[in-house]
Amino acid sequence: MHAAVDALAAALHEYVGTAVGVRAEFGAAEADEDPRVLALEAAIGALNAGLYDALHDSLGMHPDLSSLVWGAEEDLGTGADADAPPAPEVAEPFYLGFVVGPGRTPDTSLDAVIDFLDNAGEQVVAALVESGFDVPEWAASRGEAADFDGYGDADDEAQGGAL
Incomplete structure (x- = not known):
């Protein structure tokens, strides 16, 4: 399982580096369609599926690893420290x-x-x-x-x- 996480993390780091470089060179619209970016997105999707399979095969879980959630930390269950300064x-x-x-x-x-x-x-x-x-x-x-x-x-x- 950890090997699947490591491979996914490495691919995500490569994606960020490539996307930043392509964006700086060509602009946002072109970066979305750049073959290097698209290839990395496909690889990340496959690695994410591999992580799902590893978790399912090892733990019997059906993890939701592809949802996108935007919200405050309180909405995501991490809570806020009431004693923390504003x-x-x-x-x-x-x-x-x-x-x-x-x-x-x-x-x-x-x-x-x-x-x-x-x-x-x-x-x-x-x-x-x-x-x-x-x-x-x-x-x-x-x-x-x-x-x-x-x-x-x-x-x-x-x-x-x-x-």
């Missing part, structure tokens, strides 16, 4: 700055820039959420970065929240 904030602010000059034609104004940034922000939020991130706040601002109360470094808070 978890630190996991969200933090990110900034993307632009310095924009006046337009070259009389019908453009710096006032229109915030509309461009607001539209771009909506697209970025949608892409982040689609990628699995939580975006509790976002803003487009002019002059200085938006202040997100409750997010950021302790040093920022000590200076009155100035960023």
Whole structure:
């Protein structure tokens, strides 16, 4: 049984290394269809089946080794330590700055820039959420970065929240 686990673990490590390399070289969409990644996925599936067989043959169990479960640790039965200090904030602010000059034609104004940034922000939020991130706040601002109360470094808070 342990040999089956070791073989599966080795294949998973190889998969991660290969997937990271392929993703860095070609991008996410191409990585999903890369023959090296697909071959490793097939090998992992076969090794997972081998582990199932080893557990079944040795222990008579019918393990569910292929379910995918997302949830909090409490939902998975590991529980939480009531005496543990509160978890630190996991969200933090990110900034993307632009310095924009006046337009070259009389019908453009710096006032229109915030509309461009607001539209771009909506697209970025949608892409982040689609990628699995939580975006509790976002803003487009002019002059200085938006202040997100409750997010950021302790040093920022000590200076009155100035960023």
